[in-house]
Amino acid sequence: MLPSRSGSFPLFRFAGVRVYLHWWWFLFAAIDLSVRTRAYTSFAWNVAEYLSLFGIVLLHEFGHALACRQTGGKADEIILWPLGGVAFVQPPPRPAAELWSIAAGPLVNVLLVPVILGFSWARGEFGWGLDSPDYRRFLSALFWINAGLLAFNLVPVYPLDGGQILRSILWFFVGRARSLRIAAISGAVGVVALAATLLVLQPQRWLFTLLITGFLGSHCLSGFRHSRQLQALERLPRHPGFTCPECRMSPPGGPLWRCAGCHQGFDPFSTGGVCPHCRTPRSVIPCPHCGTDHPASAWGLAPRRGADPRVIDV
Ligand SMILES: [Zn+2]
Numbered sequence: 350m351l352p353s354r355s356g357s358f359p360l361f362r363f364a365g366v367r368v369y370l371h372w373w374w375f376l377f378a379a380i381d382l383s384v385r386t387r388a389y390t391s392f393a394w395n396v397a398e399y400l401s402l403f404g405i406v407l408l409h410e411f412g413h414a415l416a417c418r419q420t421g422g423k424a425d426e427i428i429l430w431p432l433g434g435v436a437f438v439q440p441p442p443r444p445a446a447e448l449w450s451i452a453a454g455p456l457v458n459v460l461l462v463p464v465i466l467g468f469s470w471a472r473g474e475f476g477w478g479l480d481s482p483d484y485r486r487f488l489s490a491l492f493w494i495n496a497g498l499l500a501f502n503l504v505p506v507y508p509l510d511g512g513q514i515l516r517s518i519l520w521f522f523v524g525r526a527r528s529l530r531i532a533a534i535s536g537a538v539g540v541v542a543l544a545a546t547l548l549v550l551q552p553q554r555w556l557f558t559l560l561i562t563g564f565l566g567s568h569c570l571s572g573f574r575h576s577r578q579l580q581a582l583e584r585l586p587r588h589p590g591f592t593c594p595e596c597r598m599s600p601p602g603g604p605l606w607r608c609a610g611c612h613q614g615f616d617p618f619s620t621g622g623v624c625p626h627c628r629t630p631r632s633v634i635p636c637p638h639c640g641t642d643h644p645a646s647a648w649g650l651a652p653r654r655g656a657d658p659r660v661i662d663v
Pocket residue numbers: 409413454455502510
């Protein structure tokens with residue numbers, strides 16, 4: 350249930366990150382603007398408030414994306430949609446890299462607290478900015494929007510940032526697959542509790558609650574499935590003589606790679622990169638741990654057409 354690029358249109362590109370806006374965003378913006386019309390004397394302030402919410406979410410997502418890049422990971426897309434933003438980040442599969450990529454998002458909201466308070470203080474102390482009750486209300490709304498987003502994201506329920514931070518910390522102690530499994534299961538319990546709490550606190554926003562908790566619940570399910578794949582991968586023997594240039598992990602042994610010639614599965618690390626069935630060499634070999642494609646030569650394999658398959662013990 351992740352928003353896809355097909356329902357979105359490109360807005361701009363910054364620091365190599367493409368930002369897309371989902372069409373649904375306009376629908377929710379219209380609803381939100383029509384609900385809060387009495388908050389200000391002029392409608393323009395409502396628009397400014399909604400655009401600020403948009404800006405804060407965008408800064409948060411850029412926090413994730415740029416931190417992920419810093420760890421050597423991939424992050425080149427952000428989609429903004431009614432339930433917030435989604436930064437498609439793929440940090441290297443190391444707990445510290447994952448932890449920094451996740452924590453940098455909420456950290457942006459923490460840094461925004463003194464910025465917004467500074468504007469309020471400058472207005473009260475020196476009369477900076479507009480001298481209108483609307484501007485005062487706007488700054489106070491901005492403070493609460495940012496604080497609300499920070500508090501909600503830090504709820505320690507997977508896949509919210511708080512839950513993912515806990516998962517990364519757990520990764521240091523119990524490994525990648527088990528930490529994700531624990532996070533996904535406890536996350537599912539947490540999402541049900543979150544749904545019940547929101548329905549009691551704001552019964553009139555039941556549709557929003559169902560949408561957001563349904564979205565989070567589907568993430569728990571896919572997290573759980575992914576943890577099982579990772580667990581299966583961890584149980585396989587490894588080829589200690591090879592390491593992925595990206596994540597530095599040794600590839601697992603087994604017929605996990607499909608031959609482009611005969612479509613049968615084979616293990617290029619035990620056959621010198623050549624299919625043992627039809628002798629077709631494999632030029633690109635993806636890493637099952639991090640998903641990155643590498644040429645066979647980058648793995649230290651130099652496949653030759655028709656070469657005898659050599660066996661490397663795993
Ligand atoms: Zn986040």
